[in-house]
Amino acid sequence: MNVKIVYDSEAKExxxxxxxxxxxxxxxxxxxxxxxxxSGAILTHNLNQFGAQVEDLAIIVLSHxxxxxxxxxxxxxxxxxxxxxxxxxxxxxxxxIAKKAALVVEVSEPKEIIPGVYSTGEVGRPVKEQSLVLRTSDGEGVVAVVGGAHPGLEQIMAAARCIGDLHGIIGGFHGFKQLELLRDLKLIMPCHYTRRRKELLHLYPETAVRCGAGAVLTL
Structure with a gap:
């Protein structure tokens, strides 16, 4: 399974x-x-840089x-x-959205989207947010993919652990401060709107990976 960062506040050449x-x-x-x-223009440009077209997309998942x-x-x-x-x-x-798409699927509870890819369901309030949970290729753990972490990264991590052993986390961590809770993860990729992004990269040099449009991870 590949995860390609399409949109971020940092970018590769x-x-x-x-x-x-x-x-x-x-x-x-x-x-x-x-x-x-x-921005749709930036989104499509960066997709094209990966050799992908909008028409290739089978599913779009929106976090919040x-x-x-x-x-x-x-x-x-x-x-x-x-x-x-x-x-x-x-x-x-x-x-x-329903006028432009083949199908709209509403999610409130945890749900398998395709084999190996799950939604946490809606987490938190007042901003309710869903995250994705990806099973690693060896089947031994899962990696959470987070949009904005408005419910709190701790809640999202707990939801992901209901699906499998949490090995990593990718995405926006928002104002998350309890950095020690990430100590045992094998992968940490702080992306858009992670206030302590630089600190995380410094604190966990062996497991924290720099984000940016153009980055690719293989799980």
Whole structure:
């Protein structure tokens, strides 16, 4: 399974950076886009840099409704794509998405999306957010992929551990302060809107990986 960072506030050469987050998850024939960043133009440019087209996307998973995570959605929608979103999304937004997509799947509880890829279900309040949980290729653990961690990274980690032994975490950690809770993880990739991003990279040099559009991880 590959995780490719499509949208981030940092970027590798040839990719565009911006405020927002998106990553492409490739599992066999499946291509799943998690969040869409803020700009459709930047999203599609960076997808193209990976050799991917919007039409290749089978599923789009949205973590929460903030603009820097769903702003590029319109550019990513196509008639063959399924969109997996939190049940708490506004009805008007659900209806607008349904007009452009093949299917809208509302998620409130933990759910298997495809084999090896799971949703935590909605976590937290007042901002309800879903994260993805990916089973590693050796089957021995899982890696959480987080949008904005508004419920608190601790809650999301607990939800991921209900699915499997947590080996790693990728995405936005928001204002998470209990950095010692990440000590035993094998992979830490702090991305868009992680306030203590530099500190994490310094604190865990053997397991923390620099994020940025264009980065690729194999799980």
């Amino acid at each position: 040839g990719f565009m950076r911006d405020w927002g987050f998106s990553c492409l998850i490739e599992q066999g024939v499946w291509k799943i886009l998690f969040d869409t960043g803020a 409704k903030h603009w820097d995570h769903i702003g590029g959605l319109r550019a990513a929608l196509h008639p063959g794509v399924a969109v997996c979103l939190p049940s708490s999304f506004p009805l008007r937004l659900k209806k607008a």
